[in-house]
Amino acid sequence: MAGRVIRISERNGRFSERVKALSGEEIDLCFQCGGCSSACPMTSQMDLLPSKVMRLVQLGEEAVLKSRTPWICSTCFNCAARCPRGIDIANVMEALRQMLLRSKFDHLKLETVGREELREIPPIALISSLRKFTS
Amino acid sequence: MGEERSTVTIYVMGKAYEVPASLTIMKAMEYIGYRFVRGAGCRAGFCGACATLYRKKGSYKLEAALACQKVVEDGMYIATIPFAPAEKRTYDINKLRPTPNVLLEYYPEIARCLSCNTCTKACPQDLQVMDYVQAAIRGDIEEVARLSFDCLSCGLCAMRCPAEIVPYNVAQLARRLYAKYLAKTSEHLMRRLKEIEEGKFDEELKRLKGLSREELKELYDKREIRV
Amino acid sequence: MRFAYYPGCTLKTTARNYEDSALASARALGMELLELPRWNCCGTVHALAKDDVMHYLAPIRVLVRVEDMNREGILEGNYRLVTLCAMCYNTLKRANGVVKEDPDRMRKLHDIMEREQPYEGKVEVLHLLELLREMGFEKVAERVERPLRGLRVAPYYGCLLLRPRGFGIDNPDSPRVMEDLIRALGGEVVEFPYRARCCGSYHTVERKDIVAEAAYKILSQAREMGAEIVALACPLCSFNLSERQDEVEREFPGFRKIPVVYFTQLMALAFGLGEDVCGLDQNHVDPRPLLRSKSLI
Numbered sequence: 001m002a003g004r005v006i007r008i009s010e011r012n013g014r015f016s017e018r019v020k021a022l023s024g025e026e027i028d029l030c031f032q033c034g035g036c037s038s039a040c041p042m043t044s045q046m047d048l049l050p051s052k053v054m055r056l057v058q059l060g061e062e063a064v065l066k067s068r069t070p071w072i073c074s075t076c077f078n079c080a081a082r083c084p085r086g087i088d089i090a091n092v093m094e095a096l097r098q099m100l101l102r103s104k105f106d107h108l109k110l111e112t113v114g115r116e117e118l119r120e121i122p123p124i125a126l127i128s129s130l131r132k133f134t135s
Numbered sequence: 136m137g138e139e140r141s142t143v144t145i146y147v148m149g150k151a152y153e154v155p156a157s158l159t160i161m162k163a164m165e166y167i168g169y170r171f172v173r174g175a176g177c178r179a180g181f182c183g184a185c186a187t188l189y190r191k192k193g194s195y196k197l198e199a200a201l202a203c204q205k206v207v208e209d210g211m212y213i214a215t216i217p218f219a220p221a222e223k224r225t226y227d228i229n230k231l232r233p234t235p236n237v238l239l240e241y242y243p244e245i246a247r248c249l250s251c252n253t254c255t256k257a258c259p260q261d262l263q264v265m266d267y268v269q270a271a272i273r274g275d276i277e278e279v280a281r282l283s284f285d286c287l288s289c290g291l292c293a294m295r296c297p298a299e300i301v302p303y304n305v306a307q308l309a310r311r312l313y314a315k316y317l318a319k320t321s322e323h324l325m326r327r328l329k330e331i332e333e334g335k336f337d338e339e340l341k342r343l344k345g346l347s348r349e350e351l352k353e354l355y356d357k358r359e360i361r362v
Numbered sequence: 363m364r365f366a367y368y369p370g371c372t373l374k375t376t377a378r379n380y381e382d383s384a385l386a387s388a389r390a391l392g393m394e395l396l397e398l399p400r401w402n403c404c405g406t407v408h409a410l411a412k413d414d415v416m417h418y419l420a421p422i423r424v425l426v427r428v429e430d431m432n433r434e435g436i437l438e439g440n441y442r443l444v445t446l447c448a449m450c451y452n453t454l455k456r457a458n459g460v461v462k463e464d465p466d467r468m469r470k471l472h473d474i475m476e477r478e479q480p481y482e483g484k485v486e487v488l489h490l491l492e493l494l495r496e497m498g499f500e501k502v503a504e505r506v507e508r509p510l511r512g513l514r515v516a517p518y519y520g521c522l523l524l525r526p527r528g529f530g531i532d533n534p535d536s537p538r539v540m541e542d543l544i545r546a547l548g549g550e551v552v553e554f555p556y557r558a559r560c561c562g563s564y565h566t567v568e569r570k571d572i573v574a575e576a577a578y579k580i581l582s583q584a585r586e587m588g589a590e591i592v593a594l595a596c597p598l599c600s601f602n603l604s605e606r607q608d609e610v611e612r613e614f615p616g617f618r619k620i621p622v623v624y625f626t627q628l629m630a631l632a633f634g635l636g637e638d639v640c641g642l643d644q645n646h647v648d649p650r651p652l653l654r655s656k657s658l659i
Contacts, residue, residue, distance in 0.1 A: 021413070022411050022413065024412035041560050041576065042560070044575075045569075045572060072572070074521075074560050074562060074563040074564065074565055075407065075410075076521040076525070076559075076563070077521060077522075077525035077526045078521075078525070080525065080527070081527060081534050081535075091412075094410035094411055098411045108567065108568055110243055110244060112568075113243065113567060118236070118239060118240040118243050119240050120236070120605065121236075121567060121601070122236075122372045122375060122598065122601050123236075123239060123274075123371040123372050123375055123376075123403075124370070124372040124597050124598045124601075125566045125601060126239060126243055126246040127246040127272070127371070127403060127405070128406040128407045128449065128563065129564035129565070129566075129567040129568065130243075130244075131247075131417070132407060133564075133568070134247065235375035235376065248402075248420075250419050250420035250423055251419050251474065252419075266400065266402075269401075272371050273374040273403070274375045275374065
């Protein structure tokens with residue numbers, strides 16, 4: 001999405017407001033210091049850095065919902081611990097996941113997890129992944 | 136309050152009918168002309184075939200019952216659930232073991248339980264369904280078997296579960312595992328079976344078989360009754 | 363002293379050694395942990411969405427049980443709930459914090475839980491490590507019969523014992539509670555920067571590769587800093603950092619496996635409660651050869 005012109009419209013505004021409401025975070029406080037991105041242990045797997053996700057949410061760019069980043073986030077709260085503006089970015093990631101999960105979308109297809117795997121993984125792993133990745 | 140009405144109004148598929156107040160939902164539906172080809176079985180509250188959902192006029196509550204057991208009430212909106220679309224996993228009970236993860240292995244969706252308790256509220260047998268689903272998650276097969284013992288597999292819990300769990304199939308697997316691997320074997324039964332096989336009673340049986348009707352009668356009358 | 367105790371699902375299945383060693387160690391210190399008579403899964407992850415109500419039902423029901431124990435006289439005016447699993451601790455503590463401050467959410471929950479006992483908001487959620495710190499590590503040290511002499515232990519916190527700020531058991535930037543405990547047990551502490559780095563958490567179901575990479579980084583750093591064994595407090599961290607070492611070994615040639623144990627297993631060991639109580643045979647990477655080489659078992 002780098003270098004693209006983003007048109008700020010009413011629709012963009014509504015998207016930002018929805019993320020703010022779901023996450024409860026003051027998204028506009030972010031001034032792009034990048035602290036969250038440097039604190040995040042999962043960036044090697046992400047297509048967008050957490051700070052970039054924040055910027056796109058500020059701009060109301062809905063395409064951010066197509067990003068892999070919220071699904072790679074493991075909710076470790078490192079970003080939140082580092083944010084100088086007091087934003088809990090993990091809450092923003094959750095809001096983005098929820099927006100998709102609440103529209104009949106499942107990130108994890110349980111039927112693709114094999115019996116062998118289910119035999120060994122502890123309940124805590126299954127419960128948490130289903131809570132995070134299914135609607 | 137006037138005298139008790141002898142008929143009540145019920146709604147089946149949205150249409151109002153006057154039916155005798157003493158009838159069960161099933162009898163009332165037959166009274167108004169429905170014929171049950173599916174969704175009826177023992178008519179005695181044991182087979183679980185006649186799961187039914189209803190709401191009463193003026194109430195937000197969606198209630199659940201067995202049509203053959205629940206007596207009609209005035210203002211009931213009734214929908215029968217003759218079949219619950221429910222996935223039942225295939226397994227060979229002889230090859231399974233009662234390990235802590237086995238219920239999660241075959242029914243991993245139990246991990247989605249929200250503890251909302253809707254299943255318990257829907258159960259016409261008044262079982263603690265949520266508690267047994269929770270016991271299933273933590274691998275307590277014995278507890279699942281104990282709490283679900285009176286389950287009829289009517290399917291109402293599965294139809295109401297927001298996590299899309301099919302509790303009664305999970306419970307059935309647990310009871311099978313319990314019966315096969317965990318329940319105490321009754322030693323006195325095994326002892327007696329062994330005695331029979333070894334022929335302990337052969338001679339006596341042979342003697343009884345040789346007796347006349349009159350002799351048997353006399354023996355029966357004179358039998359010793361131990362209290 | 364008696365406390366209400368919440369085990370959580372995994373301590374009853376794949377982490378029996380955590381529960382067994384914890385209960386025995388607590389008993390050795392004069393604490394009786396009474397399992398809630400009836401409990402459900404806490405949900406494992408705190409519901410972060412601001413409008414969420416449904417996912418609060420599970421933790422709130424657990425908190426109601428603690429109040430039940432007091433109503434029924436099993437406990438007398440003791441509303442502290444002790445947890446062991448880091449995820450249960452976090453989920454219960456955060457849900458408790460939210461509903462106490464948000465009467466609207468509490469009312470919605472009670473609407474769903476109609477005809478059931480409402481939550482009065484009296485419960486305090488604790489982790490066993492907090493209770494040990496409160497008791498004083500010098501007391502713990504007094505109870506030690508077989509000090510973990512010469513054992514170089516790297517305490518690993520992971521995420522949810524420390525973060526988010528305000529909901530952890532210690533300072534998220536420089537935690538010391540597990541370090542203090544290990545010193546009290548006579549062990550040598552190996553501090554390493556990745557002690558609060560995420561193990562990959564729930565990705566272990568669909569992205570083993572992410573977990574293997576996280577485990578590789580964490581464990582090889584602990585090893586480089588001189589650790590012989592890792593101690594932790596979460597059954598999911600434990601699974602990711604021990605069972606997943608099989609994947610790490612496959613994907614990262616040259617990786618040397620390292621035993622991972624629960625802090626309570628080290629306590630039980632140092633208290634001389636016996637190998638059975640410690641359940642060391644249940645750890646995926648067997649810690650016994652190392653412990654034998656140090657004459658600790």
